Amino acid sequence: MKEHTIESCAKANLAIRDTLDIVGGKWKLILISVLRSGKKGFNELSREAGISPRILSKELQELEMNGLVSRKVCDTKPITVQYELTEYSHSLNDVLVAMEKWGYQHRKRIVQGIE
Amino acid sequence: MKEHTIESCAKANLAIRDTLDIVGGKWKLILISVLRSGKKGFNELSREAGISPRILSKELQELEMNGLVSRKVCDTKPITVQYELTEYSHSLNDVLVAMEKWGYQHRKRIVQGIE
DNA sequence: GTAAGTACTATCCTTTTTGTAACAGATAGC
């Protein structure tokens, strides 16, 4: 498990690239993170994530294509749409938790370094 | 721990953003992943990661500024430079491992889905 | 002096991403 053969490294690098292909970019992980607190409407997501509708629409389509987010149209007064994390998206939990922890620790480190 | 208050969610989202600020983008995590197999020279990194020298130079500077990579000039025949992960960069291990696992599983899932 | 290797930097250009603003279709309230 601790061996660093050429093959195992190439495999690891490929896996990282694969992951970045799906959830890389500026918004994907942020959207998923925001959606972890529950289903959200389009404008709601736009506000909470601070993302313009144009980009949001594109990002949500890509997330949906990759099976990470589901889109449900609700038959309400003004028609509304609910975006929600899929079961499969939970497989990203480790990634998200690790990034949350790191970001939190890193910020602490930076702040302490300044003071 | 399982509460989803407004504050805890905002905190989590901020942490994700912080992490992305440091290791987001197309190359940072790939470079770190490549460097996990040991120190590398500039051209070596360029070849292994498939990144052009111009971008590589910029990315390495940013990684160095954030304390994730160290740069050592070696007094060899033709002068060489060794790039190496810092101690602090190991704090990203959980993130990298989680992403490696996910990328690997996701690829398996996709391949199976096609066959 | 010529070629080759290392580590970049500079220049130019293309692609991708992101943002802004406006607009469309549907429905409800006034």
Added chain:
DNA sequence: GCTATCTGTTACAAAAAGGATAGTACTTAC
């Protein structure tokens, strides 16, 4: 009819990122 809300889309523009190609500087080898 006018306005407002919700969900997007479209058109246009700006910015960021990325790639290709050379070129610089230094050193060793021939």
